[in-house]
Amino acid sequence: MTKRIALVTGGTGGIGSAICQSLAQQGFQVVAGYNSGGNHEKAKAWQEEMLQKGLEMGIAYGDVTKYESCERCIREIEETYGETVSVLVNNAGITRDGQFKKMSWEQWNEVLTANLDSMFHMTRLVINPMIEKGWGRIINISSVNAQKGQFGQTNYSAAKAGIHGFTKALAQEVASKGVTVNTVSPGYVLTPMVEKIAPEVLDKIKSGIPVGRLGTPEEIGHVVSFLCDDFSGYITGSNLAINGGQHMF
């Protein structure tokens, strides 16, 4: 049997890279979607690094903020592998933190487009082939800050909360077709995104995490893999929190 294709957007980034590795170890043909401001060399270096670890990964350029770019990305994957995408992990995301009273429309719009419009762009392109095959997994990466809100993140919290509404509605539409749709909500995970937070602000955040530490990207990859297993076919429309107890709901 040919390997099922798993596309992870933002696949060469902090959490994305761990998700890719976990899915590859599970037996999927992984393709890391990347944008990196068009830095193809950076993505190729990542691919080489994975190869050194014994993991053969595909890479595919796609700007998740633009539907046409996603279309080209999906077409390239289908042409390369002669297969449609079976697993989509909508992981690409950005922050543009700042207090709302000072927030620009650009800060708002960039975050909403990259984190929420991207759900439409990528998912719309893979959903019908999944329905036709009678098997699919969509995993949308949200955030603890979708549920609890976060000072300085009205844009990000709004977009990430919107993701779970999308998950629940789509999950109902495709449940009878063998396609599951779930949200995974990481807390503060040791990635370049979190490293950007001022140390004194991050220390305060850390002190509110009962487990007493930041999460690791591998802990997120593990849960995504679990949801992609054949035995996880009865889990759909759920929102799995991985936040060290920072927010319980």
Ligand code: CAA
């Ligand atoms: N609650 C209440 N008040 C707060 C506060 C909080 N959590 N944080 C700051 N304030 C107050 C400050 O005490 C300060 O008050 P005064 O003006 O009275 O002194 C005021 O707000 C301004 O604070 P700053 O100087 O920090 O404001 P700023 O505009 O320079 O910076 C900020 C604001 C950039 C949002 C900064 O507070 C920050 O970085 N916060 C962390 C945001 C965050 O957690 N981002 C997560 C990124 S990682 C991620 O998003 C991944 C994920 O999914 C978890």
